Amino acid sequence: MEYYGRLGKYQPGRNRADAPLKPQIYPTPNNSNNNTTKLKLLFLFAAALIVVSLLSVGLLMHFRTNNTHSSTSSSIHDHHHPRPTEAMSRVCARTRYQNLCFSSLQDFPAASDKDMIHISVNITLQRLGMALHTSAQISNLQMDTRVRSAYDDCLELLEDSIDQLSRSLLSVNGNGNGNGGGSSQDVMTWLSAALTNQDTCTEGLSEVENGYVKQQMEAKLKDLSKLVSNCLAIYAAATDGDDFGGIPIEHRRRRLMSSRFPKWLSRKERRLLQSPVGGIQADIVVSKDGNGTCTTIAEAIKKAPEHSNRRIIIYVRAGRYEEENLKVGRKKMNLMFIGDGKGKTVITGGVNVVVNNVTTFHTASFAATGAGFIARDMTFENYAGPAKHQAVALRIGADHAVVYRCNIIGYQDTLYVHSQRQFFRECDIYGTVDFIFGNAAVVFQNCSMYARKPMPLQKVTITAQNRKDPNQNTGISIHACRLLAQPDMEASKANFSTYLGRPWKLYSRTVYMQSYMGDHIHPRGWLEWNATFALDTLYYGEYMNYGPGGAIGQRVKWPGYRVITSAIEAGRFTVAQFIYGSSWLPSTGVAFLAGLSQ
Numbered sequence: 022m023e024y025y026g027r028l029g030k031y032q033p034g035r036n037r038a039d040a041p042l043k044p045q046i047y048p049t050p051n052n053s054n055n056n057t058t059k060l061k062l063l064f065l066f067a068a069a070l071i072v073v074s075l076l077s078v079g080l081l082m083h084f085r086t087n088n089t090h091s092s093t094s095s096s097i098h099d100h101h102h103p104r105p106t107e108a109m110s111r112v113c114a115r116t117r118y119q120n121l122c123f124s125s126l127q128d129f130p131a132a133s134d135k136d137m138i139h140i141s142v143n144i145t146l147q148r149l150g151m152a153l154h155t156s157a158q159i160s161n162l163q164m165d166t167r168v169r170s171a172y173d174d175c176l177e178l179l180e181d182s183i184d185q186l187s188r189s190l191l192s193v194n195g196n197g198n199g200n201g202g203g204s205s206q207d208v209m210t211w212l213s214a215a216l217t218n219q220d221t222c223t224e225g226l227s228e229v230e231n232g233y234v235k236q237q238m239e240a241k242l243k244d245l246s247k248l249v250s251n252c253l254a255i256y257a258a259a260t261d262g263d264d265f266g267g268i269p270i271e272h273r274r275r276r277l278m279s280s281r282f283p284k285w286l287s288r289k290e291r292r293l294l295q296s297p298v299g300g301i302q303a304d305i306v307v308s309k310d311g312n313g314t315c316t317t318i319a320e321a322i323k324k325a326p327e328h329s330n331r332r333i334i335i336y337v338r339a340g341r342y343e344e345e346n347l348k349v350g351r352k353k354m355n356l357m358f359i360g361d362g363k364g365k366t367v368i369t370g371g372v373n374v375v376v377n378n379v380t381t382f383h384t385a386s387f388a389a390t391g392a393g394f395i396a397r398d399m400t401f402e403n404y405a406g407p408a409k410h411q412a413v414a415l416r417i418g419a420d421h422a423v424v425y426r427c428n429i430i431g432y433q434d435t436l437y438v439h440s441q442r443q444f445f446r447e448c449d450i451y452g453t454v455d456f457i458f459g460n461a462a463v464v465f466q467n468c469s470m471y472a473r474k475p476m477p478l479q480k481v482t483i484t485a486q487n488r489k490d491p492n493q494n495t496g497i498s499i500h501a502c503r504l505l506a507q508p509d510m511e512a513s514k515a516n517f518s519t520y521l522g523r524p525w526k527l528y529s530r531t532v533y534m535q536s537y538m539g540d541h542i543h544p545r546g547w548l549e550w551n552a553t554f555a556l557d558t559l560y561y562g563e564y565m566n567y568g569p570g571g572a573i574g575q576r577v578k579w580p581g582y583r584v585i586t587s588a589i590e591a592g593r594f595t596v597a598q599f600i601y602g603s604s605w606l607p608s609t610g611v612a613f614l615a616g617l618s619q
Contacts, residue, residue, distance in 0.1 A: 106130050112137045115258040116251040117490070121244060125251070134259060138193055141255050145248040146186040149215075152241045153179040159237055168234050170379035171225035175238060178218035181351055181390060181418070182249070185211035185218075193256070205260045206494070206601075210420065210462065212253040213493040214440040217460045219246040220489055220526075221439070225380040253492045286423070290332055290357070294397060294425055298359060303336035318368065319344050327352040337399065339365040345372060346385065349419070353391040360399030363428045363449070369402040373409035381434055385416035392441075394419040400428035407432040407453055407476045417443055417461070424448055431456065432473060438463045438497065442600045451507065455485035457497065458525065464498045464596050466614060472519045472541055474509040481510070481541075482548055484522035486529045496530035496560070497522075498594040501618060504570065506541040514541040520548040521563075524555035532562040532585070532594045535618055542570025547577045557581055564591040592617055 105113070105123055112134055113122035125144050126132070132140055156176060164172060189211045192203035203211070223242060226235055286294070293301060305321045306313035313336075315321045321335045332355050339361040347368065349356055360366025370386035372379065386403050389396075394417065405412035414431040417424070420441035427448045429436045435452035438459035445465045450457060453475040457465075472481045483504065486497045504521075506514055519541045522531045547561055559581035563573060573584050585591045592598055597615040 108132065108134055108137070112255055116254040118247040118251055121247050122251050125248065138256055138259055141252045142186060142190045142193055145252050146183065146190060148245060148248060149179060149183050149186060152245060153183065155241050156238060159234065162234060164234055166378045167380070168229045168232065170383045171229050172234060172238065174225045174380055174382045175222040178222045182215040182218045184351060185215045208256060209494045210441055212249065212256060213495055214418070216246060216249045216253060216490055216493060217440040219249060221382055225382060228380065250490050253490060257492045293332070293334070293357065298336065298361060298398070301334060301336065301359060303334045303359070305335045306338065307335065308338040309340040313338060317344055318342050318347055322347065322349055322353060325353055325356055329355045331355065332357055334359060337366045341367045341369060343369050345370055346383070347387045349389040349391045349394055351390045355393040356391060357395040357397070358399065359397050362398050363400055363426065366399040367402060368399065369404055371403060371405045371412070373405035373412035375409045381411040381413060382416070384411060385413040385437060388416040389422065390418040392420045394422045395425070396427055397425045398427070400430060403431040403435065405432070413437045434458055444596065444600060453481050454479060455482050457483060458485040458487065460487045460493065460495045462495045462600050464500060464600050465502055466500050466596065467502065469503045469505055471505050471507050472510050473507045474513055475517055479517070480548060481517060481519040482523050483520065484531050485525040486522065486531045487525035488528040488530050489526040491528050493528070496532070496594070498532050498534070498599055499536055500534045500595065501614060502536045504536065504538045504542060506539055510541065518543045521546050522561065523548040523550045524559045525550065527555050527558050529555055530560040532564065533566050534564040534591055534594060536566050537568040538566055538570030540569035544572065544575035545577050547582060588617060
């Protein structure tokens with residue numbers, strides 16, 4: 022039986038670690054704006070390089086000076102290949118790429134364990150900056166549509182990674198206590214996201230035909246993913262972290278408190294989420310009839326200030342807004358989009374991998390990477406249809422993102438929860454294959470996941486989580502939700518199987534807790550990606566689910582699958598612990614569970 026999966030037609034015997042099927046590449050004229058783009062990227066790199074230099078040079082020179090003094094009695098023949106110190110051996114033993122760890126730290130034999138955290142992040146940050154600089158130099162080359170798409174993805178993701186590593190370094194220099202800009206959980210989140218960025222970039226390149234641009238990019242990106250992985254491992258070990266993101270033991274108790282929204286939202290912002298639209302003073306009003314500040318959402322995003330420290334409210338009046346590839350970029354922070362309700366304010370598009378010949382990352386009707394992104398009372402849609410394969414309605418890589426009372430509608434790859442910390446409340450999500458996928462630390466609460474009728478020979482898979490490193494503090498937590506079938510699927514569910522998820526990457530992690538499961542859910546519950554791939558390294562859990570599809574008697578017997586019986590273990594995936602891990606403010610009006618329901 023053929024099965025159309027995440028990257029096209031599934032081939033029996035094909036390992037997920039292999040490169041996906043090659044798409045056909047169509048030539049496109051050279052972009053006349055390439056030179057401008059190149060100059061812009063070089064400027065961005067220069068700014069990033071200044072940050073890198075300010076953070077890095079003094080610290081590394083300090084270590085090198087100390088190392089010179091401490092090694093004056095050593096043989097000159099050992100200068101280039103010093104024997105690893107006990108501290109270096111201890112630190113590198115924690116990493117997945119130990120030889121690379123030794124080679125990157127060998128110039129600093131006198132550094133302590135703590136020093137090596139700084140050094141490893143510094144070195145990785147410099148390598149990321151150089152990769153962006155040299156990658157931007159080939160932007161004026163003529164590229165096929167798919168190659169250009171993958172190339173642009175990599176540049177964007179490299180910029181995001183530089184920002185995340187820079188913030189991590191500031192926090193590390195502040196001893197992880199918040200003085201440098203973030204807590205230990207923040208650093209774990211940022212390093213995890215930087216690793217996901219590199220994985221997304223290289224996966225996009227793997228989908229294009231081999232050629233000069235692909236070869237050049239692969240050379241420039243060499244070892245970046247491994248360096249970030251090593252940083253993550255070293256930091257996790259030094260802060261007593263584990264694969265649940267360094268959550269202190271004392272916080273791993275069952276929380277039965279009731280609150281409303283995460284602590285990262287101010288009291289004013291939590292009031293905004295529950296206020297009627299008419300009572301909200303918007304900064305920007307989008308109205309198709311010309312009676313607002315803007316007639317398009319793209320114009321509203323452009324008007325919003327960069328790096329805003331206060332909440333910028335963009336009210337989008339009822340209407341259908343079809344504007345290709347809308348994006349709230351990294352610099353557009355703290356934007357809140359409010360619509361007139363599900364099905365009334367609709368942001369839609371039809372970009373897909375088949376017709377448009379772009380990467381999955383590039384298909385999103387709406388994407389957000391600016392921290393503090395919030396969406397409320399609107400619909401995000403990709404209408405491409407099941408035959409067009411990957412077609413994302415909403416992609417989020419923003420930290421501290423909240424999506425509240427929204428519809429997210431598509432078929433394959435509907436919702437891309439790409440990276441960082443996200444929370445979805447009272448949303449309806451529709452799709453077929455892998456329709457919730459990505460590597461964020463994300464909690465869905467009181468949401469409905471609707472299986473739609475797929476194409477012939479397809480299976481429906483609700484999740485495809487792609488955690489690739491055991492130290493990433495990421496995963497999909499579905500808590501107090503409902504798994505339902507659309508009417509067309511309900512009428513033909515005997516011909517199509519629906520599964521809770523399948524492992525996109527080696528350490529895939531997904532849990533369902535206290536959720537209703539309809540009878541369209543297959544008794545086995547979970548689906549293999551390919552043969553035995555990831556079955557002993559994944560973490561798939563179910564805790565106190567109910568309904569006809571919630572019976573666990575015939576579930577898979579994989580080493581990584583578990584029926585969770587401990588409230589303490591389940592509690593690790595609650596809002597309080599998984600995406601924040603600390604206390605919650607008093608309730609403000611909208612029912613919300615910080616911990617497990619009673």
